[in-house]
């Protein structure tokens with residue numbers, strides 16, 4: 280039989296079959312020994328002929344993509360949530376998440392949450408920064424209901440993982456989008472101004488013909504080593520124009536004859552997004568240096 284892993288706890292995996300039945304399975308010994316331990320989101324072949332607690336995952340079907348922290352496979356979309364009030368938006372983190380999406384073949388959707396508490400100008404500013412990327416962008420309020428149907432429409436048959444800073448409202452949005460989900464929502468800690476980490480287990484919840492995953496946070500680009508020279512290729516708005524630079528190896532930093540920089544200067548590409556691109560390019564260059572120390 281084939282199924283979808285919803286979660287794994289202590290070597291026991293909950294597998295959903297096509298008819299909506301769930302089975303608790305162990306992984307076959309061979310799978311446990313390789314580094315190919317099953318994760319939430321994996322499509323698997325399993326055998327439930329072993330009786331009561333004898334269901335066994337035999338093999339993992341090829342993965343479309345795999346994130347390691349959180350451990351989840353086969354994502355269609357990453358819902359990148361930002362708060363328009365508190366915590367203050369960290370757009371460098373947003374750009375890193377978008378980069379992760381580009382690398383893994385996951386479609387990003389940016390959700391500007393807490394619109395009920397927002398200054399209108401902040402939403403406009405962030406929208407303007409990402410307009411040229413072509414990524415979907417939704418303004419929403421998990422508590423007020425604004426934009427919730429638009430978030431729901433993004434799920435529609437897709438496997439979607441919610442990511443972003445602690446306390447931006449990921450769990451609240453999921454609760455608003457998926458009736459009866461009842462995920463735990465954390466209040467902002469008065470001490471740190473950050474949310475409590477209330478989401479631990481990586482679990483897929485079937486919803487809107489697809490599935491959703493909540494996360495407490497995200498580790499970024501841990502194993503990935505991007506060539507600094509190739510970073511810009513993961514920016515859709517630069518990809519569109521970078522072919523017109525004088526030098527094919529142009530990184531759009533200080534090279535003469537660059538076709539991208541004038542677009543930033545004249546305002547057709549976002550200054551903020553470009554400045555953060557430079558920070559990321561710098562970080563990657565530093566990392567590379569240390570690799571050969």
Ligand SMILES: Nc1nc2c(ncn2[C@@H]2O[C@H](COP(=O)(O)OP(=O)(O)O)[C@@H](O)[C@H]2O)c(=O)[nH]1
Nearest residue numbers: 393420421422445446447448449450451464465
């Ligand atoms: N005003 C307002 N508060 C929200 C909204 N969404 C979430 N919150 C609050 O923000 C805090 C953190 O929410 P939570 O869903 O736990 O954030 P998470 O850490 O990203 O999952 C809680 O106190 C929520 O009630 C919203 O749209 N508007």
Ligand SMILES: [Mg+2]
Nearest residue numbers: 449450477478
């Ligand atoms: Mg949460």
Ligand SMILES: [Zn+2]
Nearest residue numbers: 524529531537
């Ligand atoms: Zn250039």
